Amino acid sequence: MIKFDYSNMMAENIGEEHGVGKGVLDGMAERARRAHDGVVAKKESGKIGFLDLPYDDALVARIREEAGRVSSEFENFVVLGIGGSALGNIALRTALNHPFHNLLSREKRDGRPRIFVPDNIDPDRLNGLFDILDLKSTVFNVITKSGSTAETMSQFMIVRDRLMQELGRGEMPKHIIATTDVEKGALRKMAEEEGYVTFTIPANVGGRFSVLSSVGLLSAAVSGIDIGELLIGARNMNARCSSPNMADNPALAGAVLHYLSRTEKGKAMLVMMPYSHRLKDVADWFRQLWAESLGKKYSTGGAVVHTGQTPIKAVGATDQHSQIQLYVEGPNDKVVCFLAVEEYNSRVDIPPLSGEEDGLSYLEGKSLNELILAEMRATELTLVKNSRPNCTITMPRVDARSVGELLFMLELQTAYAGELYNIDAFDQPGVEEGKQFTYGLMGREGYEEKRAELDDLEKGRITYTV
Amino acid sequence: MIKFDYSNMMAENIGEEHGVGKGVLDGMAERARRAHDGVVAKKESGKIGFLDLPYDDALVARIREEAGRVSSEFENFVVLGIGGSALGNIALRTALNHPFHNLLSREKRDGRPRIFVPDNIDPDRLNGLFDILDLKSTVFNVITKSGSTAETMSQFMIVRDRLMQELGRGEMPKHIIATTDVEKGALRKMAEEEGYVTFTIPANVGGRFSVLSSVGLLSAAVSGIDIGELLIGARNMNARCSSPNMADNPALAGAVLHYLSRTEKGKAMLVMMPYSHRLKDVADWFRQLWAESLGKKYSTGGAVVHTGQTPIKAVGATDQHSQIQLYVEGPNDKVVCFLAVEEYNSRVDIPPLSGEEDGLSYLEGKSLNELILAEMRATELTLVKNSRPNCTITMPRVDARSVGELLFMLELQTAYAGELYNIDAFDQPGVEEGKQFTYGLMGREGYEEKRAELDDLEKGRITYTV
Numbered sequence: 001m002i003k004f005d006y007s008n009m010m011a012e013n014i015g016e017e018h019g020v021g022k023g024v025l026d027g028m029a030e031r032a033r034r035a036h037d038g039v040v041a042k043k044e045s046g047k048i049g050f051l052d053l054p055y056d057d058a059l060v061a062r063i064r065e066e067a068g069r070v071s072s073e074f075e076n077f078v079v080l081g082i083g084g085s086a087l088g089n090i091a092l093r094t095a096l097n098h099p100f101h102n103l104l105s106r107e108k109r110d111g112r113p114r115i116f117v118p119d120n121i122d123p124d125r126l127n128g129l130f131d132i133l134d135l136k137s138t139v140f141n142v143i144t145k146s147g148s149t150a151e152t153m154s155q156f157m158i159v160r161d162r163l164m165q166e167l168g169r170g171e172m173p174k175h176i177i178a179t180t181d182v183e184k185g186a187l188r189k190m191a192e193e194e195g196y197v198t199f200t201i202p203a204n205v206g207g208r209f210s211v212l213s214s215v216g217l218l219s220a221a222v223s224g225i226d227i228g229e230l231l232i233g234a235r236n237m238n239a240r241c242s243s244p245n246m247a248d249n250p251a252l253a254g255a256v257l258h259y260l261s262r263t264e265k266g267k268a269m270l271v272m273m274p275y276s277h278r279l280k281d282v283a284d285w286f287r288q289l290w291a292e293s294l295g296k297k298y299s300t301g302g303a304v305v306h307t308g309q310t311p312i313k314a315v316g317a318t319d320q321h322s323q324i325q326l327y328v329e330g331p332n333d334k335v336v337c338f339l340a341v342e343e344y345n346s347r348v349d350i351p352p353l354s355g356e357e358d359g360l361s362y363l364e365g366k367s368l369n370e371l372i373l374a375e376m377r378a379t380e381l382t383l384v385k386n387s388r389p390n391c392t393i394t395m396p397r398v399d400a401r402s403v404g405e406l407l408f409m410l411e412l413q414t415a416y417a418g419e420l421y422n423i424d425a426f427d428q429p430g431v432e433e434g435k436q437f438t439y440g441l442m443g444r445e446g447y448e449e450k451r452a453e454l455d456d457l458e459k460g461r462i463t464y465t466v
Numbered sequence: 467m468i469k470f471d472y473s474n475m476m477a478e479n480i481g482e483e484h485g486v487g488k489g490v491l492d493g494m495a496e497r498a499r500r501a502h503d504g505v506v507a508k509k510e511s512g513k514i515g516f517l518d519l520p521y522d523d524a525l526v527a528r529i530r531e532e533a534g535r536v537s538s539e540f541e542n543f544v545v546l547g548i549g550g551s552a553l554g555n556i557a558l559r560t561a562l563n564h565p566f567h568n569l570l571s572r573e574k575r576d577g578r579p580r581i582f583v584p585d586n587i588d589p590d591r592l593n594g595l596f597d598i599l600d601l602k603s604t605v606f607n608v609i610t611k612s613g614s615t616a617e618t619m620s621q622f623m624i625v626r627d628r629l630m631q632e633l634g635r636g637e638m639p640k641h642i643i644a645t646t647d648v649e650k651g652a653l654r655k656m657a658e659e660e661g662y663v664t665f666t667i668p669a670n671v672g673g674r675f676s677v678l679s680s681v682g683l684l685s686a687a688v689s690g691i692d693i694g695e696l697l698i699g700a701r702n703m704n705a706r707c708s709s710p711n712m713a714d715n716p717a718l719a720g721a722v723l724h725y726l727s728r729t730e731k732g733k734a735m736l737v738m739m740p741y742s743h744r745l746k747d748v749a750d751w752f753r754q755l756w757a758e759s760l761g762k763k764y765s766t767g768g769a770v771v772h773t774g775q776t777p778i779k780a781v782g783a784t785d786q787h788s789q790i791q792l793y794v795e796g797p798n799d800k801v802v803c804f805l806a807v808e809e810y811n812s813r814v815d816i817p818p819l820s821g822e823e824d825g826l827s828y829l830e831g832k833s834l835n836e837l838i839l840a841e842m843r844a845t846e847l848t849l850v851k852n853s854r855p856n857c858t859i860t861m862p863r864v865d866a867r868s869v870g871e872l873l874f875m876l877e878l879q880t881a882y883a884g885e886l887y888n889i890d891a892f893d894q895p896g897v898e899e900g901k902q903f904t905y906g907l908m909g910r911e912g913y914e915e916k917r918a919e920l921d922d923l924e925k926g927r928i929t930y931t932v
Contacts, residue, residue, distance in 0.1 A: 013928060098597070099595070100594050119784055120784045121838050122743035125744075128564055129565070131574070151841075155834075157830075246932070268799055296796070307797075308795075308796030310792060318585055320897065321617075330772055344589045344590050345590050362905065366620075369589050371904075371908065381903060385923060430790065442836070442837065445828065461474070465470065466472075466715070
């Protein structure tokens, strides 16, 4: 079971200036309860759907069947998606697949396909991917809820055309699996006309909360991850989070403590720092969740608030050699959240050196496991000694069940935090304008005014260049 | 030639509250000159060596020769290093190799080895690497300036032992290349006793400024990068930066503007956001450079200052779907620095759809290249419209020469910024304590007191767990 330790965020341990007072925390009990109840109310009204995802056994059965078919027919599985349609997939794979899955022989991969998530629309990257794929043995899972995301649909249009050129119009649809809204959008329409296999994204599940829907589960199942275990973990966490008391509900405790650190102690940044390389892309997935959910201009009442805390991904022990100097000695403006594992999936011993080299003998007979855990503890206590707030989420090990627990906890923590900030954690109005400017620049009909506005903005600027 | 455009950091374009005033910037001319001269003085006194790195033709010749030998004899080249001994290597490879280099056939790789930089000490990751490597055809480049870095040397001890077990005592040294100090440290001693090929890290070149030394150049040359072109780019930038005038020296202009944004406008974060997937690990390399150099507790005069700006890596267009909501609507506490390329190395056209799907026809006949550039411009102007400071570094394209220019510019910008903040940009005292705590935990002789201090710190804490 996952544990959340917030000792090092408390004033008793790091001082009043940067730590949360016990009395202040206790005084939040009623607001915490209301935040919890607010999320329950949103679920019951049907506004948010992610809390229902772990209970869809029929979907699990269908995905498993489809994953079996895909594995037997294809050598490569490519996810076309961006943002919430890519980050969850990547996070699950890095956490639970072999660290070099795509470089293993098919046999060592247990017959599972290689998995690719090109994610970005950089032309060099997509072109490079075509260099290594044999389209005959490749299936593309195109994921976009709206069915119109510019990056994903342009990738898809390129892929669909290539499939037709190389394999023919009749073969093309067999190489496409579409994951999109149940009825709306261009992708759904094409899927029906051309006969792709399809999966559905529930209308009330936003991209950043979709990892446990077909968005994240299909590629996970294809790569060999036990998706049933993932969902059991999520259910277990959901059960723990049925309590409106911070002392029992780790997601609620996390939401309140991070909220207080942000609003009372001015901690503008939250560093998610796993000491397991497997969890590095969970940190990246969390970046979207925390940033896009809580970074809002308006409160639900319409006041200008400019809320949010900037999430940062760091990886232990690597980033000790990159970021820790700043975290220990620079401005005291962040909270570090360690992701710890009690037990790694393997153990690597450090053998002795014959020559008894100066200054290395302390490593002999130890293991990498001991070293990385010692480094985490040393980093944690260095932060404490310098009055820098930090907390630790500990998993027993990185397996499907624990990862399901962790992801679900972080989703709930984010939803609760939205209630505390009194903002809508489930919209993203701030990305709309950039999209409209892009449409204007790309000459999309109906966006001529945005294009003109953009040209005016540019013309009005004074330019400084070196 | 690289261009630095800081129009959108100026008050005239984004307003007085968040933009730097023209008068304030002009008033910095004399301090800028002193910062420039301060770096020159450090170079001339021998304190810093990175400015000399681009001029070592003999080293280039030797590395090219060694890279040729390695390429003909080995199938895999593994870098064992962490922090400054890994980030530069990774940045060069991502920028300049094929995006899927390790998955190409040997022929498509022009006979070059596959390259691996495990970087972290996570036991699962190192163990996983052994699953895919045939040691007979693998060479390990172990990089640590001190010759005693715990993470690197423990990895090395494991690798050396495996080589002896599998290939025998006599073969082992042929599979090791040591890059370390010219005379000091355990690794140098072992290299001489056991007869490894060695390369030298100059004593006055710190890890985060070492990418253009043998630290970064050897793996680059082995992977097929033209290291001569890299250094020409660096020389070109160095020539431009010989001027003490901000109007001619892009690194100096960058240092002053970021300094003013931090100190006058409260911008606590600097987001490095390339719109080329190739440059994503340059952003990661920059994180170390900016964080570790400028995040300092003490000024050179000994005053407690807690300086620094937190660097953040974001990737366009991907992170538009993750971070832009926060950057546009959240607290106005960061500067976004776009890394733009005028021309990608390839072009991918978006073909028409037969069915004229609603809402997608605007993409037809365009290219991914146009789309990603339109997205960058749209994001830039959305930030401007919301008074969010940003700047753009534009490269003609991502090739070895331009990357050399870029890295050198960012190194100089960091060195100048250190002068402006009046701190030592070349030390890292804040990581020392964590290392000592680690030694204490690992039972290293002489660190019993640190162990006791750590135990006391832990014992004194009040624990809060959910």
